[in-house]
Amino acid sequence: MYRYDEFDAAIVRERVAEFRDQVERRLRGELTEDQFKPLRLMNGLYLQLHAYMLRVAIPYGVLSSRQLERLARIARVYDRGYGHFTTRQNIQFNWPKLGDVPRILEELAEVEMHAIQTSGNCIRNVTADHFAAAVADEVDDPRVWSEIIRQWSTFHPEFSFLPRKFKIAVAGAPEDRAAVQVHDVGLHIRRGADGSARFVVYVGGGQGRTPFVAPAIHDDLPAEHLLSYLEAILRVYNRYGRRDNMYKARIKILVSALGIAQFRKEVDEEWAHLKDGALTVPAEEVARIRAYFAPPPFKTLPARSAAFEQAKADHKRFARWTRTNVHPHKAPGYAIVTVSLKPIGQPPGDATADQMDAAAALARAYSFDEIRVTHEQNLVLPHVEQDQLFEVWKALDAAGLATPNVGLISDIIACPGLDYCDLANARSISVAQAIAETFADLDAQEKIGELKIKISGCINACGHHHVGHIGILGVDKKGEEFYQILLGGRADERARLGEITGRGLPGEAIPDAIARVVERYLSLRLDERERFIDAFERVGAQPFEEALYASV
Amino acid sequence: MRPSSPVAPAPALPVLLLRADGAPADAAWIDVADDAPVPEDQAAVVSYARFLAEGATLRAARLGVRIAPADKVEALAPHLARLALIVVTFPKFRDGRGYTTARLLRERFGYQGDVRAEGDVLRDQLAFMIRCGFSSFAVKDRAPQEAVAAALRRFSVVYQPAADAAPPIWRRRASVVRAAAE
Numbered sequence: 001m002y003r004y005d006e007f008d009a010a011i012v013r014e015r016v017a018e019f020r021d022q023v024e025r026r027l028r029g030e031l032t033e034d035q036f037k038p039l040r041l042m043n044g045l046y047l048q049l050h051a052y053m054l055r056v057a058i059p060y061g062v063l064s065s066r067q068l069e070r071l072a073r074i075a076r077v078y079d080r081g082y083g084h085f086t087t088r089q090n091i092q093f094n095w096p097k098l099g100d101v102p103r104i105l106e107e108l109a110e111v112e113m114h115a116i117q118t119s120g121n122c123i124r125n126v127t128a129d130h131f132a133a134a135v136a137d138e139v140d141d142p143r144v145w146s147e148i149i150r151q152w153s154t155f156h157p158e159f160s161f162l163p164r165k166f167k168i169a170v171a172g173a174p175e176d177r178a179a180v181q182v183h184d185v186g187l188h189i190r191r192g193a194d195g196s197a198r199f200v201v202y203v204g205g206g207q208g209r210t211p212f213v214a215p216a217i218h219d220d221l222p223a224e225h226l227l228s229y230l231e232a233i234l235r236v237y238n239r240y241g242r243r244d245n246m247y248k249a250r251i252k253i254l255v256s257a258l259g260i261a262q263f264r265k266e267v268d269e270e271w272a273h274l275k276d277g278a279l280t281v282p283a284e285e286v287a288r289i290r291a292y293f294a295p296p297p298f299k300t301l302p303a304r305s306a307a308f309e310q311a312k313a314d315h316k317r318f319a320r321w322t323r324t325n326v327h328p329h330k331a332p333g334y335a336i337v338t339v340s341l342k343p344i345g346q347p348p349g350d351a352t353a354d355q356m357d358a359a360a361a362l363a364r365a366y367s368f369d370e371i372r373v374t375h376e377q378n379l380v381l382p383h384v385e386q387d388q389l390f391e392v393w394k395a396l397d398a399a400g401l402a403t404p405n406v407g408l409i410s411d412i413i414a415c416p417g418l419d420y421c422d423l424a425n426a427r428s429i430s431v432a433q434a435i436a437e438t439f440a441d442l443d444a445q446e447k448i449g450e451l452k453i454k455i456s457g458c459i460n461a462c463g464h465h466h467v468g469h470i471g472i473l474g475v476d477k478k479g480e481e482f483y484q485i486l487l488g489g490r491a492d493e494r495a496r497l498g499e500i501t502g503r504g505l506p507g508e509a510i511p512d513a514i515a516r517v518v519e520r521y522l523s524l525r526l527d528e529r530e531r532f533i534d535a536f537e538r539v540g541a542q543p544f545e546e547a548l549y550a551s552v
Numbered sequence: 553m554r555p556s557s558p559v560a561p562a563p564a565l566p567v568l569l570l571r572a573d574g575a576p577a578d579a580a581w582i583d584v585a586d587d588a589p590v591p592e593d594q595a596a597v598v599s600y601a602r603f604l605a606e607g608a609t610l611r612a613a614r615l616g617v618r619i620a621p622a623d624k625v626e627a628l629a630p631h632l633a634r635l636a637l638i639v640v641t642f643p644k645f646r647d648g649r650g651y652t653t654a655r656l657l658r659e660r661f662g663y664q665g666d667v668r669a670e671g672d673v674l675r676d677q678l679a680f681m682i683r684c685g686f687s688s689f690a691v692k693d694r695a696p697q698e699a700v701a702a703a704l705r706r707f708s709v710v711y712q713p714a715a716d717a718a719p720p721i722w723r724r725r726a727s728v729v730r731a732a733a734e
């Protein structure tokens with residue numbers, strides 16, 4: 001994992017000292033809330049429906065055990081004993097007191113963490129594939145490039161007051177688990193003709209009220225030019241992105257207004273000045289950062305573990321969990337474990353302090369001290385020996401962290417919605433809970449197979465409803481909570497936006513409506529290998545839409 | 553319950569003229585309206601539009617130009633030798649186009665004169681502005697000059713190269729490595 005050197009530490013320390021001063025000025029009344037607002041937002045501190053909310057950055061979703069334990073401690077000491085992992089691989093604390101926030105930031109700085117650029121119109125915390133460096137077909141480790149981007153973008157003097165927020169995601173394997181095509185900039189690493197790592201650069205993707213799958217602006221960017229090219233994109237955006245209407249201020253609107261060819265031309269003109277200049281990342285710096293991500297000392301193990309096979313044969317619940325929550329690892333005899341934060345009936349992405357401690361302890365004992373946070377709001381133990389999977393499962397099960405539903409219909413992404421967010425039209429969490437309860441039967445879930453439901457409480461789409469296989473959007477209809485259904489979206493390397501169906505439905509009708517869609521899928525699929533999304537692409541939206549409204 | 557957020561409008565703040573080193577900035581400049589004559593014996597700042605329209609005929613003891621966020625700085629490039637001051641305006645705190653304007657002036661066009669930030673300029677932006685090449689500031693703040701000037705020195709370390717002399721982080725790291733090796 002990346003470790004701070006004296007410079008990284010100084011940058012974060014100075015930031016905490018500055019914010020401490022700003023909070024004291026606010027508490028003494030020297031700053032009004034209006035003046036304080038942009039300052040607190042720069043430190044990830046929002047004012048929500050009921051209280052302040054602190055969003056802490058987890059750069060590219062990577063945590064050490066010590067860091068996760070610190071998050072647990074913060075949840076316990078300064079909050080109500082839990083935290084919420086977000087679709088941006090961050091964590092949010094929903095109840096901190098303003099006066100405690102500087103102390104929380106100090107506690108974070110002690111473990112090399114911060115809340116910098118988790119809000120505001122700046123380059124936000126970069127996200128990456130949560131299976132980085134654990135899958136066999138990876139071209140290059142996205143964490144290396146994410147860290148380089150993190151450093152370049154931190155307190156960027158020119159790009160801290162952009163027209164709107166700016167999100168970058170990085171994927172390093174052919175399968176895109178980072179949803180790069182629905183980001184402001186998405187980077188997908190591929191192997192160049194000479195064997196070196198190249199970037200396919202996507203620009204202008206995004207969700208919200210005007211969703212776009214991003215077009216590619218460059219399909220073969222050499223890695224050493226990454227920062228100069230990003231700087232050129234950001235500069236064109238900073239100059240020409242719209243500032244008159246916050247709903248039209250994201251880069252996707254500029255890219256679609258100009259067209260990708262014209263936008264590319266503007267970027268290329270800018271890049272001609274920047275290329276090969278001070279932003280060329282020196283090979284030594286790349287090597288220095290890469291060294292932090294050196295592979296852990298994997299043991300030489302047989303590809304197949306007899307103990308693991310035996311445990312599966314002996315324990316049905318364990319065997320079921322391995323089918324959904326365990327993924328093949330690149331090292332023989334190892335596996336990737338996904339820790340579900342979607343127990344049936346709980347808010348998606350929430351973890352208690354005790355659960356965080358349990359996951360941290362397991363990572364220390366069984367996964368080289370590493371945890372990942374996924375944009376699907378789960379945790380990952382990236383490097384577990386197959387021989388030890390049974391032990392890990394027992395401990396997870398005891399902590400309420402072994403729900404065997406990763407990728408299944410109850411592994412739902414949902415934004416905080418009306419329970420926490422003051423922009424919301426409708427609740428998200430309770431809808432997610434109701435759907436999960438409808439499909440609580442694990443055999444039925446497994447029979448349905450992969451099906452990604454994503455729920456947003458308003459058009460801002462923090463719950464990624466546009467790219468859910470089934471997307472659900474909360475709308476306000478004359479003061480009542482209604483839900484619009486979308487079908488057929490996906491966020492992977494074949495990203496596509498879901499198709500909006502007919503009229504919205506009231507919350508109570510949603511679980512049954514989804515159940516009818518699922519029934520229709522089960523009756524028309526070719527066989528059980530044809531996933532919902534494959535069937536949708538084969539037959540189109542119509543049969544599902546019919547089912548959706550069948551009995552209403 | 554929602555934490556209270558006082559809504560009383562903040563009283564207008566006094567403006568402090570500062571240089572990047574924290575000393576008081578040159579206060580001799582006067583803003584000239586587009587329809588007013590330019591005083592030949594004074595340091596006069598005219599608008600971007602007027603400068604581009606009348607530039608060749610404008611006479612002043614020293615000449616400056618005021619550039620707004622949407623103005624293309626490229627148009628000034630051929631005339632920079634005539635300009636002792638370029639005022640980059642920030643009508644809104646949130647509008648960050650002026651940062652790019654300043655960097656282009658310094659890094660692309662090699663402008664050596666004074667680049668001043670004016671408008672909705674608060675102390676919390678100063679460190680960013682210095683990095684983008686601003687050399688003076690009309691800061692809205694009622695704190696004493698020293699307190700505001702302290703904000704100019706906020707970063708002791710920076711990650712990325714910009715228009716100032718601060719080395720990007722990898723150069724500092726490389727020199728630590730060299731020092732350790734020696």
Ligand code: SF4
Pocket residue numbers: 415416417418421422423424425456457458459460461462463
């Ligand atoms: S999608 Fe809307 S309701 Fe949900 S968190 Fe985002 S802004 Fe809030």
